[in-house]
Amino acid sequence: MESIRIVEFFKNKSILVTGSTGFLAKIFVEKVLRVQPEVKKLFLLVRAGDSASANRRVQTEILEKDLFKVLKGKHGDGFRSFVTSKLVPLAGDIVQEDLGIHDSDLRRNLWKEVEVVVNVAATTNFDERFDVALGINVLGPKHILEFAKRCVRLQMLLHVSTAYVAGEQSGLILEKKFLMGETLKGDSYLDIEAELSLADKKKRELRAEDATEEAEKLAMKELGINRAKLFGWPNTYVFTKAMGEMLLGHSRGDLPMVILRPTIITSVQSDPLPGWVEGTRTIDSVLIGYAKGKITCFFGDLDIIMDVVPGDMVVNAMMATMAAHSKQQAEFIYHMGSSVRNPVTYATLEHCGFRYFLANPRVGRDGRVIPTKRLSFIKSMVLFRVFMTLRYKLPLEVMHLVNLLSCGRLARGYNELNRKYKFMMYLADLYKPYVYFDGCFDDLNLERLRMAVKKDDAEAKMFDFDPKHIDWEDYFSSIHIPGVMKYAFK
Numbered sequence: 001m002e003s004i005r006i007v008e009f010f011k012n013k014s015i016l017v018t019g020s021t022g023f024l025a026k027i028f029v030e031k032v033l034r035v036q037p038e039v040k041k042l043f044l045l046v047r048a049g050d051s052a053s054a055n056r057r058v059q060t061e062i063l064e065k066d067l068f069k070v071l072k073g074k075h076g077d078g079f080r081s082f083v084t085s086k087l088v089p090l091a092g093d094i095v096q097e098d099l100g101i102h103d104s105d106l107r108r109n110l111w112k113e114v115e116v117v118v119n120v121a122a123t124t125n126f127d128e129r130f131d132v133a134l135g136i137n138v139l140g141p142k143h144i145l146e147f148a149k150r151c152v153r154l155q156m157l158l159h160v161s162t163a164y165v166a167g168e169q170s171g172l173i174l175e176k177k178f179l180m181g182e183t184l185k186g187d188s189y190l191d192i193e194a195e196l197s198l199a200d201k202k203k204r205e206l207r208a209e210d211a212t213e214e215a216e217k218l219a220m221k222e223l224g225i226n227r228a229k230l231f232g233w234p235n236t237y238v239f240t241k242a243m244g245e246m247l248l249g250h251s252r253g254d255l256p257m258v259i260l261r262p263t264i265i266t267s268v269q270s271d272p273l274p275g276w277v278e279g280t281r282t283i284d285s286v287l288i289g290y291a292k293g294k295i296t297c298f299f300g301d302l303d304i305i306m307d308v309v310p311g312d313m314v315v316n317a318m319m320a321t322m323a324a325h326s327k328q329q330a331e332f333i334y335h336m337g338s339s340v341r342n343p344v345t346y347a348t349l350e351h352c353g354f355r356y357f358l359a360n361p362r363v364g365r366d367g368r369v370i371p372t373k374r375l376s377f378i379k380s381m382v383l384f385r386v387f388m389t390l391r392y393k394l395p396l397e398v399m400h401l402v403n404l405l406s407c408g409r410l411a412r413g414y415n416e417l418n419r420k421y422k423f424m425m426y427l428a429d430l431y432k433p434y435v436y437f438d439g440c441f442d443d444l445n446l447e448r449l450r451m452a453v454k455k456d457d458a459e460a461k462m463f464d465f466d467p468k469h470i471d472w473e474d475y476f477s478s479i480h481i482p483g484v485m486k487y488a489f490k
Contacts, residue, residue, distance in 0.1 A: 009323035019121030020044035130224030137240035184232025263337035269310035275483025299384035
């Protein structure tokens with residue numbers, strides 16, 4: 001592969017970004033504006049009812065974030081005029097045709113101007129309602145592709161997926177595409193139209209029965225999990241993301257396309273704000289539960305490799321793939337992870353977390369210091385369930401009986417213990433496929449791209465996406481855990 005000019009690629013480009021208020025999109029927008037101020041336009045699709053609402057969301061949910069402090073410092077008083085000249089908020093929704101952009105003149109202007117489409121829109125909830133996940137993760141990519149095909153100057157479409165579309169495979173997982181209808185159970189065929197119809201039918205049935213909003217939500221969540229497991233995926237999120245990939249690969253024609261599959265995305269490592277994170281990412285749910293004293297024991301093998309990658313490295317890889325593959329009439333698949341190049345185990349995170357909270361004790365709502373104790377891990381899921389039954393379930397049943405006999409005197413203690421039990425079991429069911437995941441993601445395609453980027457020292461430094469450069473102990477202790485406590489802990 002020839003050397004790549006990433007900064008040059010973004011000069012005078014008009015780029016449409018979906019999911020623009022999400023974690024990755026914010027890092028991407030900030031990076032483009034900072035390293036290539038001569039980018040022409042960044043059209044930011046925002047779920048909003050009108051342009052005024054879209055503008056407000058971009059202002060409050062993107063530009064006012066700490067992530068943009070470096071860019072603000074660079075432009076000073078000219079920051080507002082600079083971003084106004086580059087960013088174009090668009091009110092829309094990817095679950096609708098034409099991306100929910102109702103103004104026909106605006107659509108025509110976009111079709112004339114947009115050269116690159118970047119799709120980072122997704123619902124990442126493992127147990128999302130099936131109808132909602134299908135709308136965003138399956139129909140969303142379909143609508144984005146249809147819109148991209150009408151862009152007369154289009155050079156490429158970048159779709160951000162997840163490495164865990166691989167399900168619970170073990171061993172070396174290759175960077176290969178999904179065929180339409182392919183499942184992780186070889187004897188079955190996945191009919192996407194049938195899944196869409198099934199979800200719609202189920203929702204109509206529930207509403208005909210006058211099901212409560214909560215009952216409908218639970219039923220649609222259960223349907224998603226059941227359908228995912230039927231075809232070999234562990235949850236609704238990765239199941240629908242795989243379907244989205246299938247639709248794109250099947251329908252793209254000769255449109256240049258890259259599918260980037262990151263593993264577990266964590267806080268920014270270095271550029272522009274170390275530790276910056278938004279929302280609660282996969283491993284951070286356990287970290288925050290531990291910090292609050294809600295979790296004292298969890299299941300899992302600490303020796304298993306935890307495939308994580310900082311958000312800024314994912315964005316650097318996104319930008320490199322865009323520059324490398326524009327105008328190439330092919331589909332390229334890239335894994336962005338660390339399990340092959342620089343593996344790290346859960347033991348490293350546990351050790352770093354314990355040391356961090358020893359040095360930085362937490363204080364509870366009552367003002368008392370929460371004692372820092374090592375988190376106990378039980379390797380076997382069966383033993384973990386036995387432990388939870390003995391430690392929580394049986395005492396809860398006894399407390400419930402005593403509470404009834406004592407006219408509710410133990411209600412507060414019962415409710416607190418019950419919340420803790422339900423929270424831990426919820427995390428256990430959700431994260432079981434990842435805690436015991438023993439596959440690793442081949443990244444040979446991405447390694448070739450790294451070699452091409454490294455031919456230019458300045459760009460290799462500016463767009464580093466090599467996990468070998470990460471010192472995991474330093475990253476977790478000095479950057480990620482402090483970042484989670486600052487930006488995600490509530």
